[in-house]
Amino acid sequence: xxxxxxxxxxxxxxxxxxxxxxxxxxxxxxxxxxxxxxxxxxxxxxxxxxxxxxxxxxxxxxxxxxxxxxxxxxxxxxxxxxxxxxxxxxxxxxxxxxxxxxxxxxxxxxxxxxxxxxxxxxxxxxxxxxxxxxxxxxxxxxxxxxxxx
Amino acid sequence: xxxxxxxxxxxxxxxxxxxxxxxxxxxxxxxxxxxxxxxxxxxxxxxxxxxxxxxxxxxxxxxxxxxxxxxxxxxxxxxxxxxxxxxxxxxxxxxxxxxxxxxxxxxxxxxxxxxxxxxxxxxxxxxxxxxxxxxxxxxxxxxxxxxxxxxxxxxxxxxxxxxxxxxxxxxxxxxxxxxxxxxxxxxxxxxxxxxxxxxxxxxxxxxxxxxxxxxxxxxxxxxxxxxxxxxxxxxxxxxxxxxxxxxxxxxxxxxxxxxxxxxxxxxxxxxxxxxxxxxxxxxxxxxxxxxxxxxxxxxxxxxxxxxxxxxxxxxxxxxxxxxxxxxxxxxxxxxxxxxxxxxxxxxxxxxxxxxxxxxxxxxxxxxxxxxxxxxxxxxxxxxxxxxxxxxxxxxxxxxxxxxxxxxxxxxxxxxxx
Numbered sequence: 001x002x003x004x005x006x007x008x009x010x011x012x013x014x015x016x017x018x019x020x021x022x023x024x025x026x027x028x029x030x031x032x033x034x035x036x037x038x039x040x041x042x043x044x045x046x047x048x049x050x051x052x053x054x055x056x057x058x059x060x061x062x063x064x065x066x067x068x069x070x071x072x073x074x075x076x077x078x079x080x081x082x083x084x085x086x087x088x089x090x091x092x093x094x095x096x097x098x099x100x101x102x103x104x105x106x107x108x109x110x111x112x113x114x115x116x117x118x119x120x121x122x123x124x125x126x127x128x129x130x131x132x133x134x135x136x137x138x139x140x141x142x143x144x145x146x147x148x149x
Numbered sequence: 150x151x152x153x154x155x156x157x158x159x160x161x162x163x164x165x166x167x168x169x170x171x172x173x174x175x176x177x178x179x180x181x182x183x184x185x186x187x188x189x190x191x192x193x194x195x196x197x198x199x200x201x202x203x204x205x206x207x208x209x210x211x212x213x214x215x216x217x218x219x220x221x222x223x224x225x226x227x228x229x230x231x232x233x234x235x236x237x238x239x240x241x242x243x244x245x246x247x248x249x250x251x252x253x254x255x256x257x258x259x260x261x262x263x264x265x266x267x268x269x270x271x272x273x274x275x276x277x278x279x280x281x282x283x284x285x286x287x288x289x290x291x292x293x294x295x296x297x298x299x300x301x302x303x304x305x306x307x308x309x310x311x312x313x314x315x316x317x318x319x320x321x322x323x324x325x326x327x328x329x330x331x332x333x334x335x336x337x338x339x340x341x342x343x344x345x346x347x348x349x350x351x352x353x354x355x356x357x358x359x360x361x362x363x364x365x366x367x368x369x370x371x372x373x374x375x376x377x378x379x380x381x382x383x384x385x386x387x388x389x390x391x392x393x394x395x396x397x398x399x400x401x402x403x404x405x406x407x408x409x410x411x412x413x414x415x416x417x418x419x420x421x422x423x424x425x426x427x428x429x430x431x432x433x434x435x436x437x438x439x440x441x442x443x444x445x446x447x448x449x450x451x452x453x454x455x456x457x458x459x460x461x462x463x464x465x466x467x468x469x470x471x472x473x474x475x476x477x478x479x480x481x482x483x484x485x486x487x488x489x490x491x492x493x494x495x496x497x498x499x500x501x502x503x504x505x506x507x508x509x510x511x512x513x514x515x516x517x518x519x520x521x522x523x524x525x526x527x528x529x530x531x532x533x534x535x536x537x538x539x540x541x542x543x544x545x546x547x548x549x550x551x552x553x554x555x556x557x558x559x560x561x562x563x564x565x566x
Binding site: 066 | 502503506510521526529535536565
């Protein structure tokens with residue numbers, strides 16, 4: 001069914017089957033837990049931030065194809081960015097998956113376009129955003145578990 | 150005639166097509182396909198007679214109850230109170246005043262916790278629940294535990310989802326004050342031996358509260374045969390409106406209970422010095438109730454008792470057997486909850502796809518299932534799964550719904566397998 005292929009593109013399926021940066025990369029100096037109580041997805045996100053640069057990002061936990069793929073893509077996209085640019089990317093990502101702004105995406109974010117399919121599935125947007133919200137909390141260094149519901 | 154032949158005849162007489170025809174929502178497509186509604190355990194759809202009863206209440210006889218002396222209010226009050234009698238009949242209670250209207254099972258359980266619990270429990274007193282309770286029969290007791298220092302004991306179940314009765318017997322003690330137990334597990338479908346549980350609890354001196362949310366639409370209920378002290382259920386799982394349910398309590402037990410919410414309609418007289426409370430059930434029904442919802446519940450009870458109970462049981466057993474057989478043939482599928490005594494609920498997981506992804510794919514095929522932890526996270530933890538897919542059946546479900554589910558699961562396998 002073609003609508004489903006828009007959501008579950010090959011890149012999503014690949015990242016969900018073989019998530020990148022999966023497992024706790026050490027050393028790390030930021031971490032946070034994320035939980036989506038609706039579906040039971042739980043992630044822990046780790047980051048190493050040094051000299052204002054996100055040197056490393058990794059995650060562990062289990063979730064659906066959308067949340068796992070989104071977490072995996074996130075680690076690849078954010079690694080090596082200045083922290084301030086990582087935060088900007090978080091905002092842009094949010095716009096992509098909620099469809100709030102239909103702006104042209106720059107090349108770094110093109111990869112994220114594969115997640116734009118969740119716009120058509122309001123109940124699934126929280127799956128896509130879980131790891132990102134969690135990483136933001138890790139960068140903010142808040143201890144509270146992030147909840148997307 | 151043999152048992153099997155007799156059962157086949159009973160099943161043949163149960164006219165599912167005619168029942169389906171009474172549910173307008175089942176005539177509407179979902180994603181361009183006929184809807185296969187397999188989520189009745191979360192909330193059942195409503196027959197036309199229930200929809201009409203709610204609409205007609207507002208159109209022809211609505212006013213506040215127990216207050217006015219004018220015709221409209223009198224008619225509404227009589228229609229409202231008549232539902233108490235219907236509900237009494239449904240569960241075979243002895244008296245109308247043993248039926249307290251609530252917003253549903255959750256509120257009914259909270260009523261027992263807040264009224265009976267706070268009046269009767271102290272530090273070290275034990276409340277027993279099971280490992281397969283819905284959160285609504287866990288959290289109210291945890292709140293009391295933190296407030297009063299009671300002990301919450303959890304009776305385990307085995308790998309099939311069967312309650313371990315030996316463990317239950319051993320856990321009962323002279324400190325056990327209440328056994329609060331589910332009649333049918335919403336996540337596993339297990340039917341619990343509540344008569345036996347009640348007898349054992351009573352022998353230990355404990356009262357018994359039965360969470361009948363899933364039990365009442367599937368296995369029928371006779372509170373006097375069970376001999377439970379409290380029985381909680383929701384209207385919306387019994388083909389009635391949401392936001393209305395009931396708590397049954399034995400008359401002598403209710404007579405001793407203090408109110409739990411203060412307000413209008415639950416009093417005899419009020420001065421600033423002293424308030425005298427009304428007798429049960431009104432003592433527990435403060436404020437303007439869910440009038441149209443209650444009348445809708447009455448219509449749902451009328452509709453439900455018009456079904457042939459043996460036919461309904463045979464029909465749901467058939468769907469459970471057929472669904473279990475078809476799902477067992479799906480590669481990589483594991484059914485969670487395999488108790489021999491089971492209601493028409495099938496929870497399952499696939500080893501290559503997360504329940505949420507499965508739910509999204511099934512939805513595109515018009516198949517509505519519940520995916521998630523079913524408000525029973527301890528059950529998920531027991532089986533070490535974050536969530537399951539749950540197909541649950543009602544009076545209007547048919548084998549075609551199950552065929553649609555199986556067909557859609559092929560797409561899941563193609564995508565994720």
